[in-house]
Amino acid sequence: MPNKNPEILTRTLELTSRSILDAESRLVRLSFSSEEPVTRQSFFSDPWVEILGHEDGEVDLERLNNGAPVLYNHDRSEGANRIGVVERAWLENGRGYAEVRFSKRAEVEGIWQDIRDGILRNVSVSYRIIERKLIEEHKDKPDVYRVIRWMPMEVSLVDIPADPTVGVGRKLEAASPEPQPQPTQKENLMPASVKEPQARTEPDLETVRGDAMAEGAKRALEAEKKRRGDIRALFDNHPDHDKVRDACLDNPEVDVNEARKQLLDAIGKREEPVGTGQRIEMGQTEVEKFARAAEDAIAFRAGIAGKDNQASEFRGYTMLELARKSLEVRGVRVSGLDKRELVARAFTHSGSDFPKLLENNARKAMLRGYDEAEEVFQQFTRVGNLSDFKAHSRVGLGVFETLDKIPEGGEYKHGTIGERGENIQLATYGKLFAITRQAIINDDLTAFTDIPRKMGRAASRTVGDLVWKIITSNPTMSDGVALFHAGSHKNLAAAGAAISAASVGAGRTAVRKQKDGSATLNIRTSYLLAPAALEDTARVLMASETDPAHTNSRVPNPVRDSHEVIVDARLDEVSTTAWYLAADPNIYDTIEVGYLDGVAAPFLDQQDGWTVDGVEYKVRIDAAAAALDFRTLYKNPGA
Numbered sequence: 001m002p003n004k005n006p007e008i009l010t011r012t013l014e015l016t017s018r019s020i021l022d023a024e025s026r027l028v029r030l031s032f033s034s035e036e037p038v039t040r041q042s043f044f045s046d047p048w049v050e051i052l053g054h055e056d057g058e059v060d061l062e063r064l065n066n067g068a069p070v071l072y073n074h075d076r077s078e079g080a081n082r083i084g085v086v087e088r089a090w091l092e093n094g095r096g097y098a099e100v101r102f103s104k105r106a107e108v109e110g111i112w113q114d115i116r117d118g119i120l121r122n123v124s125v126s127y128r129i130i131e132r133k134l135i136e137e138h139k140d141k142p143d144v145y146r147v148i149r150w151m152p153m154e155v156s157l158v159d160i161p162a163d164p165t166v167g168v169g170r171k172l173e174a175a176s177p178e179p180q181p182q183p184t185q186k187e188n189l190m191p192a193s194v195k196e197p198q199a200r201t202e203p204d205l206e207t208v209r210g211d212a213m214a215e216g217a218k219r220a221l222e223a224e225k226k227r228r229g230d231i232r233a234l235f236d237n238h239p240d241h242d243k244v245r246d247a248c249l250d251n252p253e254v255d256v257n258e259a260r261k262q263l264l265d266a267i268g269k270r271e272e273p274v275g276t277g278q279r280i281e282m283g284q285t286e287v288e289k290f291a292r293a294a295e296d297a298i299a300f301r302a303g304i305a306g307k308d309n310q311a312s313e314f315r316g317y318t319m320l321e322l323a324r325k326s327l328e329v330r331g332v333r334v335s336g337l338d339k340r341e342l343v344a345r346a347f348t349h350s351g352s353d354f355p356k357l358l359e360n361n362a363r364k365a366m367l368r369g370y371d372e373a374e375e376v377f378q379q380f381t382r383v384g385n386l387s388d389f390k391a392h393s394r395v396g397l398g399v400f401e402t403l404d405k406i407p408e409g410g411e412y413k414h415g416t417i418g419e420r421g422e423n424i425q426l427a428t429y430g431k432l433f434a435i436t437r438q439a440i441i442n443d444d445l446t447a448f449t450d451i452p453r454k455m456g457r458a459a460s461r462t463v464g465d466l467v468w469k470i471i472t473s474n475p476t477m478s479d480g481v482a483l484f485h486a487g488s489h490k491n492l493a494a495a496g497a498a499i500s501a502a503s504v505g506a507g508r509t510a511v512r513k514q515k516d517g518s519a520t521l522n523i524r525t526s527y528l529l530a531p532a533a534l535e536d537t538a539r540v541l542m543a544s545e546t547d548p549a550h551t552n553s554r555v556p557n558p559v560r561d562s563h564e565v566i567v568d569a570r571l572d573e574v575s576t577t578a579w580y581l582a583a584d585p586n587i588y589d590t591i592e593v594g595y596l597d598g599v600a601a602p603f604l605d606q607q608d609g610w611t612v613d614g615v616e617y618k619v620r621i622d623a624a625a626a627a628l629d630f631r632t633l634y635k636n637p638g639a
Contacts, residue, residue: 009040009126009127009128009129011032011033011038011052011124011125011127020115020116021099023116025101025560025561026084026101026102026103026104026112027087027099027100027101027561028099028100028101028102028115029097029098029099030097030098030099030100030123030155031095031096031097032089032096032097032098032123032125032152032155033052033054033059033095033096033125033127033152034052034054034094034095034096035051035052035053035054035094035095036051037049037050037051037144038050038051039142039221046142047142047221048142048143048144048145049136049142049143049144049145050132050145050147051135051144051145051146051147052127052147052150053146053147053148053149053150054091054094054095054096055094057149058147058148058149058150059091059096059150059151059152060130060149060150060151060152061089061090061091061096061152062151063151063152063153063154064086064088064089064098064152064155065086065088065089067085067086067565068085068086068089068152068153068154068155069082069084069085069086069154069155070082070083070084070085070086070100070102070154070155070156070157071083071154071155071156071157072111072156072157073156073157073158074124074126074154074156074158075156076371079378079379079586080107080586082103082379083102083103083108083111083157084100084101084102084103084108084155085100085101085103085564086098086099086100086154086155087099087100087101087543089152096125096152098155100155101561102115103564105584105586111157120157122157122158123155123156123157123158124155124156124157124158125152125153125154125155125156126152126153126154126155126156127150127151127152127153128150128151128153129147129149129150130149130150130151131147131148131149131150132145132146132147132148132149133145133146133148142221224252227252227255227256228249230255230256230259231245231248231249231254231256231259232245232249234256234259234260234263235259235263238263238267241263241266241267244262244263244266245259245263247262248262290314290325290326290329291326291356291357293313293314294314294317294322294325294326294357295357295360295361297314297317297322298319298322298357298358298361298445299361299364301445303449304361304364304365304368304449304453318443319439319440319441319443319444319445320339320342320343320440320441320443322354322357323342323343323346323354323440324342324346326346326354326357327342327345327346327354332345339441340437340441343437343440343441344437346440355606355615358435358615359604359606359615359617361449362435362449362452362604362617363452363604365449365450365452365453365456366452366453366455366456366459366602366604366619367456367601367602368453368456369452369453369454369455369456369457369460370456370457370459370460370601370602371456372453372456372457373456373457373460373461373464375460375461375463375464376464376566376567376568377463377464377467377468377568377593378593379527379564379566380526380527380529380566380582380585380590380591381467381585381590381591381592381593381625382585382586382589382590382591382592382593382628383592383593383594383595383598383600384424384592384593384594384595384598385594385595385597385598386424386425386426386594386595386596386597386598386622386624387596387597388426388596389425389426389427389428389596389622390425391423391424391425392423392424392425392594393421393422393423394421394422394423394424394589394592394626394628402519421478422477422478422626422627422628422629423478423626424592424594424624424625424626425624426594426595426596426622426623426624427622427623427624428620428621428622429459429462429620429621429622429623430618430619430620430621431455431458431618431619432616432617432618432619433451433452433455433616433617433619434615434616434617435447435615435617452604452617452619455602455619456602456619458619459602459619459621462621462623463593463621463623463625464568464570465570466593466623466624466625467591467593467625468568468570468571469625470483470591470625470626470627471529471571471580471633472570472571472573472574472575474635475627477489477627477630481630483627483630483633484630484633484634484635485630489630489631490510490513490514491510491511491514491630491631491633491634491635492634492635492636492637493506493507493510493634493635493636493637496577496578496636496637496638496639497636497638497639498537498577498638498639499528499530499534499537499538499541499579499638500541500548500549501541501547501548501549501557501558501559502549503636504528504541504559504562504563504581505558505559507525507581507634507636508524508525508559508562508581510634511523511524511525511581511583511631511632511634512524514631516631521631523583523588523631523632524583524584525563525581525582525583525632525634526563526564526582526583526584527563527564527565527566527581527582527583527584528542528563528564528565528566528579528580528581529566529567529568529571529579529580529581529582530565530566530567530571530579530580531567531568531569531571531572531575531576531577531578531579532567532568532569532571532572533572533576533577534576534577534579534638535565535567538565538567538579539565541557541559541560542559542560542561542562542563542564542565543560543561544557544560545557545560563581575637575638576638577637577638577639578635578636578637578638579635579636579638580633580634580635580636581633581634582632582633582634583632583633588629588631588632589628589629589632590627590628590629590632590633591625591626591627591628591633592625592626592628593623593624593625594623594624594625594626595621595622595623596622596623599622600623601621602619602620602621603619603620603621604617604618604619605617605618605620606618
């Protein structure tokens with residue numbers, strides 16, 4: 001069955017230092033998935049057993065093989081949490097394998113040392129289920145589903161493993177069995193008994209061990225279900241303390257007695273001393289409860305529900321039924337209204353919550369699309385904060401050439417530094433879309449999920465266009481010289497050359513020799529920017545141990561792993577041969593991407609439709625991009 005709610009799931013593996021392939025380049029081989037059954041448990045359904053399929057056509061490795069990131073704790077919110085990259089991924093003997101390379105940035109040094117020392121061991125792969133199939137149905141134990149289409153999204157360093165049979169060094173060579181972790185609350189490793197039993201002539205140690213694990217997992221699952229049921233029953237008459245209830249449910253160490261104590265404490269904190277005056281306490285009104293439940297119901301149906309959304313009684317309602325209900329809870333009589341009149345009243349009535357429900361879910365879809373956009377400019381640019389739409393000058397101070405030698409009793413002299421400034425100014429980019437009465441009557445969820453989701457992606461592409469236009473248009477800098485200039489800026493190759501060890505080395509040297517006055521800056525480039533036409537050439541060069549320019553030779557490759565390859569097809573529109581080098585934006589001034597008040601996300605505004613029968617939405621983003629320094633960028637026209 002297709003997965004209607006494609007949330008991101010994770011499985012965790014253990015990383016061991018013995019699988020470091022190359023300590024110098026920080027290349028590590030790991031096993032990221034297997035067909036080991038894992039029990040899944042959520043608040044809203046019975047547990048089920050999940051088996052990830054590894055046959056041909058069941059696993060989509062496209063994301064991993066296109067330079068998927070290695071993150072820290074699945075955190076995409078900050079660039080510093082991107083600690084590596086997946087170089088390649090493949091399937092072998094019913095398992096998933098990958099080679100990942102960790103960054104050499106200063107902030108990753110501690111993580112890399114912990115990996116080598118065996119302190120930081122667990123690696124988690126996140127994945128999205130596209131389609132699954134029921135293969136075993138049971139009455140007294142969880143049903144078994146096989147995932148027949150799924151996509152790994154990224155790899156992260158984390159804490160607690162779910163699938164102990166995968167990880168760095170596992171199944172790659174014969175090794176003694178390692179201790180298995182105990183079952184956890186939400187992800188319990190299922191024993192081999194959920195698979196088809198293999199014929200054996202006599203029980204061995206593994207069989208006994210598997211039976212023991214099966215019995216232990218079953219008892220643990222039954223105990224956990226009873227604990228959660230008891231706690232839910234305890235809180236049934238106290239809906240205003242749902243946060244305390246959820247905290248108790250999430251902590252497997254809290255039994256019903258401890259939950260009762262916490263509930264009484266929470267009730268006591270809310271009580272006030274009895275006074276002479278009367279006191280009235282109010283919880284959520286029926287209108288507020290409906291608004292929250294209906295918003296969650298729309299999110300679930302549209303497939304954009306987050307972890308804070310909960311299934312509700314309105315999950316099966318159509319959009320027209322929700323419009324009717326939004327008026328009824330406000331006391332508006334809807335009997336006798338046809339469909340068009342009903343929707344019109346839901347949109348225009350001053351007390352109706354219906355437009356707000358649509359707006360909130362449209363905003364969720366837009367932000368999800370913005371996060372999903374395949375943009376790479378964030379890797380070699382810096383985020384800036386602009387307070388208004390005036391032109392701002394980014395002042396870059398020069399450097400002290402050297403320190404003076406001070407003889408005994410000598411006088412210290414003031415140094416002088418130069419100043420240079422590049423301008424950056426915000427602009428607003430946006431578009432309108434509408435949700436019509438016809439879309440509501442037709443129960444068309446795409447009108448306020450797919451469309452704003454695509455608008456969110458368009459917002460991200462718009463910012464990417466600003467960045468790549470700087471690279472391709474070669475704008476004039478504040479000194480009156482083009483960004484890339486062979487004479488004045490010394491960051492443009494005099495003669496074009498294809499990507500090779502020699503040409504990349506020459507560009508790297510040119511940037512290292514850049515000066516500010518008489519001071520040599522010794523800037524190190526970290527990124528190789530290439531058009532799609534040169535992607536394979538660039539990646540082969542960065543991964544090859546020997547110089548690809550020398551056939552059947554043992555000449556070492558001097559630029560191996562020296563740069564992270566960043567590919568964008570916008571470069572192909574101007575030139576399929578030109579390529580570029582860029583320094584690390586966390587250390588040097590490269591290109592700044594500025595946002596109003598530093599908010600790097602689009603906004604969604606709403607107004608009642610005038611030109612359309614429905615509601616109009618406006619997606620906008622305030623952004624700008626500017627090159628801060630020519631010394632940190634280099635261009636070769638290619639050949």
